[in-house]
Amino acid sequence: MSLKKIFIATGIVIIIAVSVIWLYLSSQKEENISPEPTQNEESAVPAALPSGTESSGNLENVEKARKIFENLIQEKISDKTKKDGSKKVDFRDQKGNLIPLSDFENALGVEIYPKLKEYLNNGYQVFYCPGADGEKTFGVYLEYNQEKVYKGFTYDVLDMMKGWENSIFPNFHTVLFPDFDFNKDSLNQKIEFRDGKYRYAEVNFPDGKKSSIQYDAVESGIIIAASSSCLDNVHQYYEPILPQP
Numbered sequence: 001m002s003l004k005k006i007f008i009a010t011g012i013v014i015i016i017a018v019s020v021i022w023l024y025l026s027s028q029k030e031e032n033i034s035p036e037p038t039q040n041e042e043s044a045v046p047a048a049l050p051s052g053t054e055s056s057g058n059l060e061n062v063e064k065a066r067k068i069f070e071n072l073i074q075e076k077i078s079d080k081t082k083k084d085g086s087k088k089v090d091f092r093d094q095k096g097n098l099i100p101l102s103d104f105e106n107a108l109g110v111e112i113y114p115k116l117k118e119y120l121n122n123g124y125q126v127f128y129c130p131g132a133d134g135e136k137t138f139g140v141y142l143e144y145n146q147e148k149v150y151k152g153f154t155y156d157v158l159d160m161m162k163g164w165e166n167s168i169f170p171n172f173h174t175v176l177f178p179d180f181d182f183n184k185d186s187l188n189q190k191i192e193f194r195d196g197k198y199r200y201a202e203v204n205f206p207d208g209k210k211s212s213i214q215y216d217a218v219e220s221g222i223i224i225a226a227s228s229s230c231l232d233n234v235h236q237y238y239e240p241i242l243p244q245p
Contacts, residue, residue: 016130030119032166048146048220058103059098059185060093060094061093061100061103061107062106062107063101063107064091064093064094064099064107065091065099065103065107065108065170066108067108067200068089068091069091069108069126069175069178071108071120072087072089072126072128072137073178073179076134077134078108079128081130082130084126084144084238085129085130086129086130086233086234087127087190088125088126088127088141088228088234088237089125089126089127090125090126091104091125091126091168094187096172098122098123100122100179101117101120101122101124104124106176108175109174110171110172110174110175111171111172112142112171113154113160113161113163113164113167113168113171115160115163116142116161116222118140118148119144119145119148120142120143120144120145120221121146122143123142123143124140124141124142124143124223125140125141126138126139126140126141126173126175127139127140127141127225127230127234129225129227129229129230129233132211137174137225137227137229137232138175138177138178138225138226138230138231138233139223139224139225139226139230140156140172140175140176140224140225141222141223141224141234141238142219142221142222142224143220143221147218151188152207157217157222158199158217161199161215161217161222162199165191165193165199165201166226167189167193168213168215169189169201169203169213170187170188172224173187174214174215175227176210176224177203177205177226180206181206181208182205182206186204186205186206186238189203189204191203191213193213196228197212197228198215198216198231199214199215199216200212200213200214200215200228201213206233211227212226212227212228213225213226214226214227214228214231214236216231218238218239219239220233220238220239221238222244223235223238
């Protein structure tokens with residue numbers, strides 16, 4: 001056999017050997033790769049619920065809070081309320097627990113100033129004062145989280161409330177004035193708070209009538225009412241004047 005034929009034969013043998021080794025290694029690699037799951041296969045990890053999903057308990061609280069306020073609007077003013085000068089109502093669920101403040105906000109379509117809300121706890125009440133001809137003047141009390149107040153209040157509460165003044169009317173009109181339907185222009189009316197016995201501002205109703213928003217910061221929380229006389233009636237309850245020794 002010539003030297004040329006020997007080289008050709010050797011080359012063919014080497015090519016065949018390399019091909020066999022490559023095919024063997026390829027088959028081993030495919031066996032080690034796990035198959036991809038199909039779309040019909042269920043994942044071992046359960047899917048997360050949407051972040052906005054509310055539990056049935058929250059929905060029940062919202063409905064319960066809404067019902068409590070509706071009853072408060074519709075109820076006849078009792079002789080006791082007339083004598084006391086006001087009626088104060090807690091918002092409690094079916095088990096007697098206070099409904100969370102966030103559920104109260106959702107139920108009545110109100111929004112508490114975020115900077116203030118940071119220093120509140122779950123203590124709050126809606127109240128009304130009896131007026132002439134069965135009319136009611138409404139208000140709300142928001143209680144401080146005393147631990148947060150003592151640790152974190154680095155500025156005066158009234159200064160914080162002044163930051164809320166531009167939006168307190170649209171934020172709380174459904175509670176303070178539940179008998180009136182305000183259109184967009186009415187809700188966007190410019191109101192200017194002034195200093196008086198309490199911090200106050202006049203509010204114009206769509207029918208031309210006027211009312212007001214009055215608020216005061218007491219030791220335990222914030223009182224907001226739709227008249228100064230009503231705020232007077234509840235002030236002693238939320239900040240009792242201790243007898244002089």
